[in-house]
Amino acid sequence: MTLGIIAEDCTDSDFNAALTVGRRNEVMRGFHVYLPRLLSHAFECLQEWYGVYLEAHNRQPNGPATKGPTLVLRAGVSMLRRFILWTSHDVLFRAKHDFVLMFLSTLEAPVLRDEALNALACLVSRKLTLDDMLQRLIGDLPPRVEKIISEDGTNTASDDYSDGSYNASKTYKRLSSMVSDMLQLNQQALSENTSLLQSL
Numbered sequence: 001m002t003l004g005i006i007a008e009d010c011t012d013s014d015f016n017a018a019l020t021v022g023r024r025n026e027v028m029r030g031f032h033v034y035l036p037r038l039l040s041h042a043f044e045c046l047q048e049w050y051g052v053y054l055e056a057h058n059r060q061p062n063g064p065a066t067k068g069p070t071l072v073l074r075a076g077v078s079m080l081r082r083f084i085l086w087t088s089h090d091v092l093f094r095a096k097h098d099f100v101l102m103f104l105s106t107l108e109a110p111v112l113r114d115e116a117l118n119a120l121a122c123l124v125s126r127k128l129t130l131d132d133m134l135q136r137l138i139g140d141l142p143p144r145v146e147k148i149i150s151e152d153g154t155n156t157a158s159d160d161y162s163d164g165s166y167n168a169s170k171t172y173k174r175l176s177s178m179v180s181d182m183l184q185l186n187q188q189a190l191s192e193n194t195s196l197l198q199s200l
Helices: 001-011 021-059 064-084 099-106 110-122 129-151 168-183 188-192
Strands: none
Touching: 021 099, 021 110, 064 099, 064 110, 099 110, 099 129, 110 129, 110 168, 129 168, 129 188, 168 188
16 A cells, blocks of 8 residues: 555656655656566465455355455555556566456456456556557456446446446446547557457
8 A cells, every 4th residue: 555655646746746856756766676576576465365355255245254355455456556557568467467367357346346447447548558468458358347237237228326226337337438448549559450359
């Protein structure tokens, strides 16, 4: 959580004016030097805690044993979101720590969905520099949208949320908007790479 706050202080326009330019640059240089190691450690920790969460959830959905892992995972994914905005895509999408897979996986857990959505939204908010990452997102995001809505059993076309469908409808709209933004920002890559088009 602390790392996320530091990154926010250095990059968010609402906060970075409080730091001198020299100090902010020093912190950012430090992040760039140690980022691969930091992300690798973060991935291992979050992967372990996600396993703990799933085990507890399978025993008793939303039971007391899920509370601790949920808090850790929310804080971890929120921290990563701060780095996604400026981190090189090849650092985020590696065999040893595939954060795209992590965000897509946590997306399926309702208690982690907001954090996963925020992280994915940051990821697709800029042009993707890796065709493999783009292909993964194009191939996996639409089915996740359908799966989430199917499991929630929600009529997303309705604006009547009296039945508690607001969260599911909101999730659907955010995911749909995310897919649309991703396709729009990466039109050139899609038009030049036929293998990417085959994923649609």
